[in-house]
Amino acid sequence: MLLVGNAVLRGRSIRWWHAIGAAAGFAGATILVIGRSEGGLGESGPFYGYIIALAGAFAFAAYSLGRSTWEDIPTDAAALFCFGGAGLSAILHLLFETTVMPDGTAWIAILVLGLFNTAAALFAWDFSVKHGHVRVLVSLSYMIPLFTAFILIAIGQGTFTTAVATACALIVGGAFIGSRDLFMKETGES
Numbered sequence: 766m767l768l769v770g771n772a773v774l775r776g777r778s779i780r781w782w783h784a785i786g787a788a789a790g791f792a793g794a795t796i797l798v799i800g801r802s803e804g805g806l807g808e809s810g811p812f813y814g815y816i817i818a819l820a821g822a823f824a825f826a827a828y829s830l831g832r833s834t835w836e837d838i839p840t841d842a843a844a845l846f847c848f849g850g851a852g853l854s855a856i857l858h859l860l861f862e863t864t865v866m867p868d869g870t871a872w873i874a875i876l877v878l879g880l881f882n883t884a885a886a887l888f889a890w891d892f893s894v895k896h897g898h899v900r901v902l903v904s905l906s907y908m909i910p911l912f913t914a915f916i917l918i919a920i921g922q923g924t925f926t927t928a929v930a931t932a933c934a935l936i937v938g939g940a941f942i943g944s945r946d947l948f949m950k951e952t953g954e955s
Contacts, residue, residue, distance in 0.1 A: 766826035771899045774834055783900040786943020790907025793935030797910050800928035833894040843891045847884060904943025911936045 768787050772779045917923035
């Protein structure tokens with residue numbers, strides 16, 4: 766969505782390597798997600814989750830496209846989006862979920878993930894979509910589910926399977942192909 770939207774809104778061309786890189790990364794991420802679900806796409810629980818994830822993908826693509834086209838809005842403004850998202854999440858939580866208070870260790874994890882990991886990732890993404898190679902960023906972004914899979918394997922919550930190996934080959938290969946712009950000299954081709 767971001768690749769096509771970037772081409773339409775910003776007039777960037779999509780070359781064959783961008784399309785192949787994004788498609789390979791998407792295929793690898795799909796293998797990781799479907800391979801981890803316990804009933805596949807047929808059960809209502811995972812299917813509902815996929816619908817929510819798809820809606821989230823559209824929302825994040827829209828956010829990213831907006832941020833890439835409004836370069837005059839500083840990256841620091843991303844903090845407002847974080848606070849807005851947190852406020853909306855709190856309201857939805859109170860309306861639809863049961864509150865469970867975390868213990869001391871969980872609070873530390875929440876603070877570390879929220880303040881450092883999530884905030885840093887959002888600021889880096891915001892800066893990258895405004896000043897970087899968005900077409901390359903699309904291919905590289907599929908590394909996130911792969912890193913997550915390897916973290917789960919490292920802490921004993923996952924296993925290295927043929928599906929993970931296939932996804933790894935697709936995602937890393939797609940990132941390499943989709944990042945061809947970074948390896949080429951500046952020409953009219955990119």
